[in-house]
Amino acid sequence: MYKIISKEMLTPNICKMEVEAPRLAAAAKPGQFLIVRADEKGERIPLTISDYDAAKGTVTIVTQAIGASSKDIVSYEVGESFQDVVGPLGIPSDFCEKTPEELASEHYVFIAGGVGTAPVYPQAKWLKEHGVKVDVILGARNKDLIIYREALEAACDHLYICTDDGSEGFKGVGTAMLEKLVNEGEKFTQVVAIGPMIMMKFATIMAAKLGLPITVSLNTLMVDGTGMCGACRVTVGGKTRFACVEGPEFDGHQVDFDEAMRRQAQYKPEEADANEHHVCKIGRGR
């Protein structure tokens, strides 16, 4: 179980893997996530589902190697297996529950940032397959860090590329692109931002300025992912919510991002320590 079927390095440290997990693949919907535990001693790492194929029995994950655990995940090769992959977790995106009549008048625009670009793909694909108007703003620091370009091109009506340094497409951040498009007359009905917490915060501020509803996908700390530990608690609309079972997607206008960012950094000192002292286990015992 949980064998890696394919692996592709999208950038020097962002890796895309297709993993065998038949039950998960059959049940997954856009917006949901899964948890990977690479080996017996590994952490349970939540990752948004980037694609799923029920017929093949596989799910796709995209991981950025930053900490000790994500580096471990990325170190696995085709043919090797993860110890555990569990899911789907969380509630599917709102649109999965909408009727075709409701969806017909919608025009979605996604703001995808960094590794958050990958989970935009199944959402955009689902919307396009259901005949909904969908555009994607893909932001990266520079052109070499752009991921999922071809996949997204096929899965949406318009793909807008933005880079911080202007090495490709619009020079500036995704939120600035959103403002530009709206000012040019695009009539979006729903914004969805997936990416680093800080990007989602600023996307929400922009959406508020433009008077648009926005959905964000919160990548909080988690242990079990089933509602048991409460590590993922976030304040949404003044109430404590568990991102794992009540999210991960929430109305961005209601989210306390500053608190969420502070809570996300709760184990930073320990993580830095693990990263420094971690003995790489590549190739050992598997």
Add this chain to the structure above:
Amino acid sequence: MANKIARVPAREQDPKVRATNFEEVCYGYNAEEAMLEASRCLHCKNPRCTAACPVNINIPDFIAGVLEGDFGKAADIIAQDSSLPSVCGRVCPQENQCEGSCILGIKGESVAIGKLERFVGDWSRENRPVQAVERQTNGHRVAILGSGPAGLACANDLAKLGYDVTIFEALHKAGGVLAYGIPEFRLPKDTVVQNEIDKIIAQGVKIETNVIAGRTVTIDSLLDEEGFEAVFVGTGAGLPKFMGIPGESLNGVFSANEFLTRNNLMKAFREDYLTPIRAGRKAIVVGGGNVAMDAARTALRLGAETTIVYRRTEVELPARKEEVHHAHEEGVQFAMLTNPVEILGDEKGWVRAVKCIRMELGEPDASGRRSPVEIPGSEFEIETDTVIMSLGTSPNPLIAKTTEGLETTRRGGLVADESGATTRPGVFAGGDAVTGAATVILAMGAGRKAAAAIDAYIKSL
């Protein structure tokens, strides 16, 4: 004639030493000690201990086996009623059950029934290797959701009746609360818990981990698509409660569930495991149950100066007496008649203190316990950098939400009758998923009752 000696003490790790490690606190009896303690039993004609046991183990008879030195016989007698003696001998609140009703306890000390049960369970593990049972299944398939005490007990009985049983577990490891909740120093995982699970697998029970009921599969998909004829829901009470006071979102505030899951399931206390844990320099644990004691003693072992904050007095602590005693011995501080009203943070959003209010005991409430009342104007601060909330748990609503026809109570538990039958035919439930947080032995009892009811249900089809 019973031997009128004092209760035989069980050997324990030195408190100073064990406060710095995660090895088991109590060593239990050896054969000689067990036989000596067994000689104290009066072998009452109407044993009150058996009546007080939630699964009615024939206690005088198993103790007679121990006394004769026939530990195999003792093990067989326990096995008629309990599938988890090594676990229950360690974690049951014996003082409220068997030992609490022992005649010897009226004037002196009760027979150490828990320690004897543990001895017999451990003897079996060491002397009776787990062997796969060759059995023709009756072809009827039953799905069990959750591999905690309720699910394991239900699976065990159904397998013995010939059913083809599959347990689905959401986490990566089987055992439920035995794996993620109760710490190593009270319940060793690789020996005790794993052996209980191995015994159940040896009965032909299949365990599929990483399957979340309500997400990966649903009760409907199991019944309609996978060919199961009945489902037992033993998913426990997993959702942690918080107090709802200001400051609970500060960094350094954890649920006991998070703290214990990191430590027990993810083995964060071990250098070679990657999951981080933070006990801080000073830890406050809010609550008075077994979970609070477990969290406090875990924080202490991780190096934090630890205080339990509880709104009633030590007499009312719901935890097992032995755990409270052990916590004291190890150096956990107890701030009784104290209740947090706010958690205070520093400028970076980390906990710096807990503002508490002193309490006094007022009139007894409906449950007979005297309810704590705030003393106005008695607020004070306790400096701390970690707060662990251990206020109990409630059932996870996921299954009720994703299954048509399952009714829940106001508190979120599944509605089930005495036999475990829910409001939907073919779906049974038991343990904390029905009652809310309770004990291992009650969950096990409920699992066994449901197994009998499932057997009757399938035969009636």
